[in-house]
Amino acid sequence: MLPPGVSAGTFAGAVKQFQGIVGKDWVFTSDEDVALYKDSYSPFWGEKDEILVSAAVAPSTAEEVSRVVRVANTLKIPIYPISTGKNLGYGGSAPNLSGSVVLDLKRMNRVIEVDDKRHFAIVEPGVSYFDLYRYIQERGLKVWIDTPDPGWGSVIGNAMDHGVGYGFGPFRDHFYSHCGMEVVLPNGEIVRTGMGALPNAKTWGEYHYGVGPYVDGLFGQSNFGVVTKMGFHLLPAPESYLTGTVIVPKRNDIVSLVEGANLLEHAGVIGMPEYGSPLGGFGGADQEMRSLMSKPGGPSVADLDQYAEKTNRGFFRLTVQFYGAQKVVRAQWEYAKEVFAGIRGVKFNEGDFIKFPATQEQLDKAHKVSIGVPNLAIFQIGARSEFNPSPTDGHLWFSPIIPKSGEAILEAQDVFMKAFRDMNMPSLVSPFSTPATWMYRAFVFIMGFPVYRNNIEQNKKTREVFKHLIQVAAEHGWGEYRTPPVFQQQVTDAYSYNNHALRRLHETLKDAVDPNGIISAGRYGIWPKQMRGQKKA
Amino acid sequence: MAGEREGAPYSNSERVRSGAVIVEMTSPLALAFRAESIQWGLTAHGIHDDITDLWYHHLDRQWRTAPAPLAGITLSTSLFCLETFARDYGMRVWFRAVHKNRPDGLAEHVLSGDERLVEQAAALCRGCDGEWGRAFASFATALPLAKSGKIQQKIVETAAPPYEEPRPMVSWIIGPRPRNQSGPIS
Numbered sequence: 187m188l189p190p191g192v193s194a195g196t197f198a199g200a201v202k203q204f205q206g207i208v209g210k211d212w213v214f215t216s217d218e219d220v221a222l223y224k225d226s227y228s229p230f231w232g233e234k235d236e237i238l239v240s241a242a243v244a245p246s247t248a249e250e251v252s253r254v255v256r257v258a259n260t261l262k263i264p265i266y267p268i269s270t271g272k273n274l275g276y277g278g279s280a281p282n283l284s285g286s287v288v289l290d291l292k293r294m295n296r297v298i299e300v301d302d303k304r305h306f307a308i309v310e311p312g313v314s315y316f317d318l319y320r321y322i323q324e325r326g327l328k329v330w331i332d333t334p335d336p337g338w339g340s341v342i343g344n345a346m347d348h349g350v351g352y353g354f355g356p357f358r359d360h361f362y363s364h365c366g367m368e369v370v371l372p373n374g375e376i377v378r379t380g381m382g383a384l385p386n387a388k389t390w391g392e393y394h395y396g397v398g399p400y401v402d403g404l405f406g407q408s409n410f411g412v413v414t415k416m417g418f419h420l421l422p423a424p425e426s427y428l429t430g431t432v433i434v435p436k437r438n439d440i441v442s443l444v445e446g447a448n449l450l451e452h453a454g455v456i457g458m459p460e461y462g463s464p465l466g467g468f469g470g471a472d473q474e475m476r477s478l479m480s481k482p483g484g485p486s487v488a489d490l491d492q493y494a495e496k497t498n499r500g501f502f503r504l505t506v507q508f509y510g511a512q513k514v515v516r517a518q519w520e521y522a523k524e525v526f527a528g529i530r531g532v533k534f535n536e537g538d539f540i541k542f543p544a545t546q547e548q549l550d551k552a553h554k555v556s557i558g559v560p561n562l563a564i565f566q567i568g569a570r571s572e573f574n575p576s577p578t579d580g581h582l583w584f585s586p587i588i589p590k591s592g593e594a595i596l597e598a599q600d601v602f603m604k605a606f607r608d609m610n611m612p613s614l615v616s617p618f619s620t621p622a623t624w625m626y627r628a629f630v631f632i633m634g635f636p637v638y639r640n641n642i643e644q645n646k647k648t649r650e651v652f653k654h655l656i657q658v659a660a661e662h663g664w665g666e667y668r669t670p671p672v673f674q675q676q677v678t679d680a681y682s683y684n685n686h687a688l689r690r691l692h693e694t695l696k697d698a699v700d701p702n703g704i705i706s707a708g709r710y711g712i713w714p715k716q717m718r719g720q721k722k723a
Numbered sequence: 724m725a726g727e728r729e730g731a732p733y734s735n736s737e738r739v740r741s742g743a744v745i746v747e748m749t750s751p752l753a754l755a756f757r758a759e760s761i762q763w764g765l766t767a768h769g770i771h772d773d774i775t776d777l778w779y780h781h782l783d784r785q786w787r788t789a790p791a792p793l794a795g796i797t798l799s800t801s802l803f804c805l806e807t808f809a810r811d812y813g814m815r816v817w818f819r820a821v822h823k824n825r826p827d828g829l830a831e832h833v834l835s836g837d838e839r840l841v842e843q844a845a846a847l848c849r850g851c852d853g854e855w856g857r858a859f860a861s862f863a864t865a866l867p868l869a870k871s872g873k874i875q876q877k878i879v880e881t882a883a884p885p886y887e888e889p890r891p892m893v894s895w896i897i898g899p900r901p902r903n904q905s906g907p908i909s
């Protein structure tokens with residue numbers, strides 16, 4: 187396959203030049219090799235719209251990246267940078283534009299610096315969470331990383347797509363906690379932002395802004411450059427960790443529960459609050475629950491409260507997590523209980539306590555990502571089991587951001603349950619659904635839609651449902667924080683204030699920074715000028 | 724111990740012993756494979772679906788320094804993780820066989836991958852008398868090298884094994900990409 191608009195001769199010339207820069211072994215053009223860059227969770231598996239790659243190039247230094255980019259810019263070859271390329275559920279390692287050359291940065295896997303007195307790291311794109319964790323462990327450094335569920339992703343790649351983790355406070359917003367970048371611009375020039383712009387910078391990983399306009403945000407979820415280094419703030423390793431559970435009896439208690447958790451979290455008392463319902467989803471529902479759920483229009487609040495009372499399990503549950511000195515976390519738990527004490531019928535359970543270093547038994551039992559330990563346990567949920575009789579081949583994440591309030595949770599439940607009913611689809615949302623809390627200041631009402639490698643019809647249906655939900659969410663003022671390439675146009679279209687003023691600003695910047703449109707064409711709805719009309723539709 | 728099996732059409736230089744075997748500890752099929760592999764002198768690593776510890780403590784180092792073929796019987800979720808990781812080290816899945824016990828009392832084995840491996844594994848499977856775990860262990864001691872050749876798929880039916888298999892298992896072989904290129908890259 188050739189990149190769009192590029193002749194076979196030009197492409198062959200480009201490949202030759204890439205080989206001259208990175209070495210023959212690091213330019214991949216065989217069908218077998220380029221097929222590996224397809225999205226493993228593609229919703230187009232086996233269809234003509236499947237996104238394919240023409241070649242991949244794997245440089246090992248920023249200078250090589252710069253030279254590759256210069257060649258691509260001269261010959262107008264579309265390129266698509268990835269770090270470790272494991273963006274599963276949001277597009278994997280596949281580009282938005284079929285035929286792009288993937289710029290695979292896995293070989294750039296150096297940890298430049300970790301400082302456990304000033305608490306930051308500077309890394310290259312190929313450094314995974316496992317790599318950084320190992321580096322810290324092997325040196326006995328007293329800092330924690332903040333890791334997403336799968337630990338094999340890139341610290342930079344995850345942040346570039348605004349990825350998130352499970353740890354304390356704003357650390358789990360990985361772009362927010364970054365500090366300073368090195369970026370190769372589409373003309374091949376290497377730029378450093380923040381304090382890194384200062385030759386011999388001493389505070390690259392510590393102070394975000396340097397001086398003057400802060401441009402880092404432009405490089406996240408976009409196509410203005412290739413990031414080759416990034417600083418990140420790290421959490422000082424805490425002495426201990428404690429969890430506690432707060433259970434409330436009625437559906438509307440979620441309002442007070444969230445208010446209390448917000449108070450604690452925004453004041454830095456707790457880490458990530460985790461909401462759930464002891465009543466669970468439909469899977470474990472008993473006969474009474476099933477008949478309640480099948481009532482026309484769904485069950486009333488009173489029905490649900492009565493059911494919850496009968497089962498005596500409570501309606502909603504909040505797990506709070508404390509990090510710090512033993513004395514402090516115990517006092518914080520006492521304080522947290524005071525905050526929730528006003529909710530009628532509230533119950534408290536003290537959970538796990540760990541004084542670090544954790545024992546193997548404590549580690550095995552813990553939710554590892556909450557204590558900064560990267561792992562892959564999350565993939566176990568995909569295995570066939572009694573509770574998952576028909577495993578899928580992957581999923582698409584639908585991730586609308588909603589306000590951080592109990593009212594918003596209840597509204598989102600109602601709105602999305604209705605949306606599924608309207609589409610005559612089994613609902614992924616129930617009156618017990620709760621949002622993910624990775625964002626520090628907002629909720630994500632996330633849903634995972636199944637994709638299959640052997641069921642084109644089902645995948646088509648899923649894409650339709652997904653699109654409908656984007657629309658429904660937008661009508662309620664909720665936008666997605668991140669989305670697979672197939673939906674990026676629609677999702678960004680919804681951010682339309684003042685006749686798409688933001689899109690137009692992005693396009694103006696794109697034209698100025700990348701006039702040939704070589705980098706990540708179409709990423710989050712930003713197309714190069716020459717493709718704009720045709721691709722937007 | 725790791726000698727040629729009778730009638731195999733390849734010379735010793737075309738075969739390689741699996742560096743170790745990976746075993747899902749909840750599966751009777753995989754446990755049979757494990758027991759036989761140990762008899763053959765292979766190191767067996769047990770997992771409970773999650774490959775994190777295995778990868779972090781063994782495979783990462785091993786694949787960085789000396790990527791060698793590896794055989795396993797695991798859940799498909801474990802294989803997905805191993806396969807995805809393997810690409811980063813210039814390794815590929817050479818062969819896989821998905822096993823399913825059917826309601827009619829037969830077991831179905833869907834074999835796919837490198838033509839040479841599929842051919843030989845299919846012959847082995849047909850003659851294994853329902854004891855695929857044992858047969859695959861002996862296969863792992865002298866694996867035919869994948870030669871970047873054609874990809875093939877074959878379905879073999881055998882008698883069902885004499886035990887309940889709670890979840891469908893996959894037998895697989897991961898090895899360096901046929902052009903023998905290594906490095907941390909897909």
Ligand SMILES: Cc1cc2nc3c(=O)[nH]c(=O)nc-3n(C[C@H](O)[C@H](O)[C@H](O)COP(=O)(O)OP(=O)(O)OC[C@H]3O[C@@H](n4cnc5c(N)ncnc54)[C@H](O)[C@@H]3O)c2cc1C
Pocket residue numbers: 267268269270271272273274275276277278279291311333334335336338339340341342343344346347348349350351411412413414564565706709
């Ligand atoms: C079961 C499961 C659970 C998950 N849980 C989480 C979770 O908890 N949190 C979370 O955030 N995600 C989660 N994900 C999604 C995803 O797997 C992770 O976010 C993963 O870290 C992203 O892949 P990566 O780190 O390899 O980034 P990459 O795939 O390398 O990068 C992502 C994108 O960022 C851009 N990019 C990357 N590097 C550069 C660069 N150097 N310069 C310019 N642009 C670049 C590219 O557009 C690229 O496609 C989950 C996925 C699954 C399947």
